[in-house]
Amino acid sequence: MFSPTAIPKFLAVAWLLPLLGFAVEIFAGRWQRDRKDRTAAGLAVACIATGFVCSALALFTWGIHTGWAALAPSAHGEGHHGESHSAAHDAGHDEHAKADDHGHDAEHAKAESNDEAHADHAITGPLTGTFYTLARFGSLQLSIDFYIDSLTLVMFTMVTFIATCIHLFATGYMSEELTDDYVDHQVHTRNGGHFHRPGRFYRFFAFLSLFCFSMLGLVIAGNIFMVFVFWELVGVCSYFLIGFYVERKSASTAANKAFIMNRVGDFGFLIGLMVLWTYFGTFSFGAYNPEATGYGIASGLKVEAPHEGEEAAPTVATGLFGMARGSDGQLRIDQDVDGVATVVMTQADDTDLLDAEGNHRMIPYVLLTIAGLGIFAGCIGKSAQFPLQTWLPDAMEGPTPVSALVHSATMVAAGVYLAARFYPMFTHEVLLTIAYIGCITAFVAATIAIVATDIKKVLAYSTISQLGYMMLGIGVGGWGAGLFHLITHAFFKSLMFLASGSVIYGCHHEQEMPKMGGLWRKMPITAFTMLAGVIAIAGLAIPGTPIAFSGFHSKDAIVANALAFTYANPSHFLLFVVPLVTAGITAFYMFRLWFYTFAGKPRDHHVYDHCHESPRVMTTPLIVLAVLAAGCAIGGEEGPLYKLITFSQPAGVDAMDPPPAVAQTTLPGHEAVHAVHSQAGMYALIAAFLGTGIAWLVYGKGVLDPADVKRQLSSLHTFLSEKWQFDTLYDVMFVRPVHVVSSWCTAFDRVVIDGFLHFLSRLTIKVAHVDRRFDEGVVDGFVNLMADSTYSVGRSFRVLQTGKLRQYVMFIAVSVVFLFVLVFAFFPRGSSTSAPEADVKVSSRVVPRPEVNRD
Amino acid sequence: MAGVDLTAYLLVGAVLFVCGIVCMATKRNGIGVLMGVELVLNGANVNFVAFSRYTSLGLDGQMMSLFVIVLAAAEAAIALAIALNFYNNHQTIDVDRGSELQG
């Protein structure tokens, strides 16, 4: 039905529609006077839902043209088909958007043509090509490319799907903004009242659309530069969305914090980019050759054609991945003359890449590591990893749908996505760093989540913790496991956020869990969908049966990889122990949240009494997401989702040999992971049940009074609730020094540079004054001056000028004597160094002692 | 001529010179001052002639002393004229009285 060339087109439509939506919404919102108009929301939902349909279409087209190879080996094609289909259908049925019918039809049409098309157009590698060239300098080219493999498609589908759900949910959640007089209870004006403002419904959806555009651009990106571009754009959308309540100081501060912290990470990203750019001369992930593969979309959307008489833009024969690693996925380490380990770049056919002079192109191993660390620094910022994790909890200042979409499911996961996407460029050192960072993050965030009382903050810390898990998974070689967790997490975490949003909405913006309790009676749908999410994230399963929620499978995969890694590298045992402990903590705090909020007795009757279940437009997405949170990972590592993801796994990812020169760690192979799988699963399950049990005992049964524990461990509690003092630390270490330095700079300008200038100018003025005096004294009144000075000199000598002849004589005599003495004192031997001149004069040779002639 | 050489003459010249200076410095009588001047000039003359004799100065020294003598004579004439005038004006030749020109 659709040729492979349609895939980029579908995705491009899905990608660009939200941008169009943004443009229309932002202007329409300004122009339309009716604040109660929901058109903006409708448009946004329509755009993103169409986007979902398009990406689903693209996924199917891709599936057809690969002959569902991804699902072939162990599972039957049907399994995936059904699964993915159900997701699509769920979305299609549930959403209220106008795009529904169209998407439905298109899907059917595609499904019909499925069988006939799959034989001839086999897609083997990723689809690559260029949409648009930003600029070109000689052989260097910066462009907007695409790189489409199964991961891209899965991400696309996931993002558009969740975004559609959240858009729908937001239509309800943000309906309070549909007014001309929105009262913000959190902001107090100077005259003591609450802050009033017109509603900003349209603006919210505009930014949400812009975010979707940016996020999709990030996913489809075919080169790391484009990733950076959209990386920044999602950052700024996040900034706008966190700071949606611009009146709230906390919101704008949190927005700033988020952006700046991300920029800190981007600083590393930029360094990584510079290294790659300088050594590889390209940013492209993969090889692409538009002409050969006939992806017309590239030329169709490409604006820039080569100039007359200029060489055609060189087609990048090999992308970064191909240059860095051979087709077997191994780095080719070589020692150059200085004994420095370098990575020799290769071409697609595994021959060495040569530069114009015929030299081997290579990059020092250290620099490749730095590049990897730099890129990963970007991921740290975006995915709120240690040590840049502190912005994410603050980002909860944004409306809850934003938290659900941006700060749990998509943007923050982009860091993990990039780490996975960029996997082939990472050296073992980088991977180890990723693993440890993930490990630390997972643990730190989980501990803080135990003591958090704000329902959204708990979820935020849990997000950080889970992102740490994903990073850990990628770092220990569990490429598929990390991404698997990314997808499952996206579902259950967005579900939980939406559920919490529902709670907040129902409780009239009450977010403190201690004021809730027993809410399940009032809002059963929310409570039970939330429970589905909690079970999923806790990783619970019924042992011995295939019945398990999605989180179990994905976490299980990560733990298995970590265990295998630990077996391979025993010195890094923490990489297994800490996640395991964290898994227990996760189960504990998630159930704590659920028990706190929904179970037990109401603690604050005011809140409880006014509480109500959310409208259907909000609960429907909850139900859809709950189903997916429970079942998206069906089959675990044998299931369709995992297989689909790992289909685009980089070559040799699970058995990358350690570089001989720099061997530090060994990545476990697939078999090794498989061998420990059941063992790891058991550990994880035990930890999860342990955590759940404790939570149930403490918060469900009330065996232990939490307040009592809090008193017992007050210092620990304080430490945790102060978020490990990270904010204080950063304030002391960075914020204040920056302010100090900046005031120094200003002072330097004012005191040193300007001071010097002022000194110069004063000097000039002084000189000018002197000059003026000189003018007045010498030029204007030379005669007077002479007369005056003569007169004054004369006056000063008047005393001597007695007019007495004899005294003058005395003066003369005394002076002569004085001069003689002076001359003798200072020139005791005379100064007759001149050579005796012939005989015209008597030579005035002075001898030390006069000697009388003996004659 | 043991012990008599240029140095001895120069010493005599020095004595004459200094005597002249002291004379000029001590005598209040204008004529006395004039005499001091003569002594000074004579001291110089002695030196010139001695140089003429003992060094390669030759006739130049004598020639110079002749000039000095002649000038001294003229100077004496002028000085006397001044002295007379002074006397006419002041009824004395005490040079200390002639301080009208002081500043």
Place this chain on the structure above:
Amino acid sequence: MNGAALFWFFAAVTCAGAVAVVVSQNVVRMAVWLIVALGGAAGLFFQLSADFVGATQLLIYVGGTIVLLIFGVMLTASGPYLRIKTSPGEGFLAAGVGLLFVLVLMSTVLTIDWNAGRLKLAGLGKVSADAYETALHKEGLSESDRTLLEQAYQPSAKADHAAEPAPKSGPAVAENPEAADSHGSAPKPGDVHSVPAALAYELNPGRRLTSAEAARLAALFGQEKAVVASAMPAQGDTIRPLGLALAGLRPDRDLNKVHAKAATTPGYLLPFEIVSVHLLVVLIGAAYLARTKRRRVEAS
């Protein structure tokens, strides 16, 4: 011996006269003592074989100037002002200053080695190699003399007539000349002409000589009198040379060939004329001044 005694006599007369002039309080006595002093000076001039200058001294000073002065004394000497005494303080001050002055002058006179340079004058500025070698290898030459010879002379840098004094000495070369073979006879001052130029030695400008050393060197070269030789003849009779000098001819310079080029100079005639006219004017002026009427009445 005679000459020395005469010198001391005249010197004593001169100095005594001069001191007496200073010491005397009476103008007339001062004048007398001045005559004595000037006369003594004239004697010294004769002693210096400057007979013409001496004669002029007597004629003009003693005969003219003093008379003029005495006239002055007489014209102005009205009783009370004849003895105008200075205060004793002034006298002491003047005496002190005078003493200092004379000490300074004397030390200057005695410090300067007036004899230096006369080696050249005596023709010893540049000697032939023969003469030098002879002197150097003379029997019984003391070690200090040898050192003196070696240090005082250096081989001539320029191929030139040995008698011709080097117009300018070259840069100081302190190293000792190597002893060359001796060639026998002691040279006379006049002989230097015949010596080959290249074999000449000249005074080393880097080595300052005292007058004693100069005399010693002269003795070593066999010139007992050379060191005190002067451009002027030892006898009187300077009228003719002076007259010639006025006209521009310099017999003193011609005498010892030192100033062959400077033997004829423009002479002193023109300066003398100018001075004469000047003097005339001055004398007229003086006469005019002296003639001026007394203004005392008008002034008072």
Place this chain on the structure above:
Amino acid sequence: MDPLTLLTAIIFLPAAGALALVAFDRKAEETMRYFALAITAATFMLTLFLWREFDSAKSEMQLVVNLPWIRQWNVNYYLGVDGISMPLILLTSLICLLSMMASWSIKKQVQGYLMLFLILETGILGVFLSLDFFLFYVFWEVMLLPMYFLIGIWGGPRKEYAAIKFFLYTLAGGVLMLIALLMFYFNSGRSFDLLHLAAIGQGKVEGFAFNPTVQIIAFILLFIGFAIKLPAFPVHTWLPDAHVEAPTPISMILAGILLKLGGYGIIRIAFPLCPFGAQYAAYALVLIGAVSIIYGAFAAMAQTDFKRLVAYSSVSHMGYVLLGMAVWKINEANGAAVGRDYWLMGMNGAMFQMLAHGISSAGMFFMVGVIYDRVHHRDLNKFGGLMQLMPDYSGLAVGIFFAGLGLPGLCGFIGEIFVVLSTWNYSKTLAIVAASGVILTAGYILWTIQRVYLGPEYKGPHAEDITPMNGREKAIAWTLLIFAIVLGVYPEMMFKVMRSSMDALIVSLDAGYQAVSAAVETAQK
């Protein structure tokens, strides 16, 4: 239209307009404003026409006019455009048009203001169009005086100080340039022809050469002169004062165009005429650029005066220009450029950064001016809540500020990222230093936005005067924002104008350096 008419018209139309203004009645202020606006608009049209006539594919000078002016000194009326000056000419006429629109806020001595403004525009366009060094210098100095008066008469409270500071700084730079000019003149057989001088400097002319010493000295002189204009640390302190005191439209011109003259001078004169000197000083240039970036950002962060903050941000942003130009790495063995494409990219990035900064900083100053016209203060701590009171204004301002911040999709990003990416090839350390600017820039811009636009309510005086933007203001702000977006999304629009000339420039500089250094080595042997 033949080149002579066209180029002369572009340069002297504003001056003619200034002359014509004399004829107006002093009281007819509104008429004069519209007249002056028409003149700038006509100039803008002419430059657009020039763009149409311009052939991007050619690398050499186009539309060349060469008439003798002062024969005795071999001074010519020598004009032309190439890919380097073309974008800047467009920028100039555009910003002049917009700031003329912004000049409605000028209330006193309108006639004089408009005349000086138009003369200033003549000077700037003249500088960009001249190919004769003497002519260049004349126009350079022509610019100076109107600017002095525009700041000194229509400025803020400390206008005299600022004007004199500006004047002295620029004059000092001009004098250094004059010395260099004379050095070239007398070392080249009395020529002011920039192209000829460049050929000599690159060792292409038989019989003439600027030896390395001359090149280094001349380069340093020229560089200091241009760095003052740029402005680069540590000769930047005139900028904050001048900007703060200057009236809004003049700040726009100052930041939008005048600073570019420094960069243009370096790229048009300093580099081509003394490639050896340029290469010799390359590290210093990159260092100064990097330091300016960081220093300007830090200094901006400490400001409480809105305009001062924007002024320091200019120092920071113009640092990228310097950085990008000088990333000229050579192979020590043979003098050939290493990674020439990266240098080309840096150069292009620097040029683009000039354009981008021209748009964004003019926009930022305009935005400051808009609010200043209403509340008459610029204390950052006394703003807040403008998002509520002036939503359009705030939205546009945030957009323009983000352009300054270097957000992808807006013009600032392209220049900065291209420059930074090209830097690693030259120096790792300085590349890292320059890249760290992104954090600081985000810091001060976001903090500013927070303090001015966000928050619940306005904290300063004259709250009652805060009225929405009028149509004229909106038009200016929208134009700038649209240009920021267009350049950010479609940078090729300007890159394609520059490309041929830039390629040729890089090639000739590279060859020129090799020629000169080869000559030096031969001489040493």
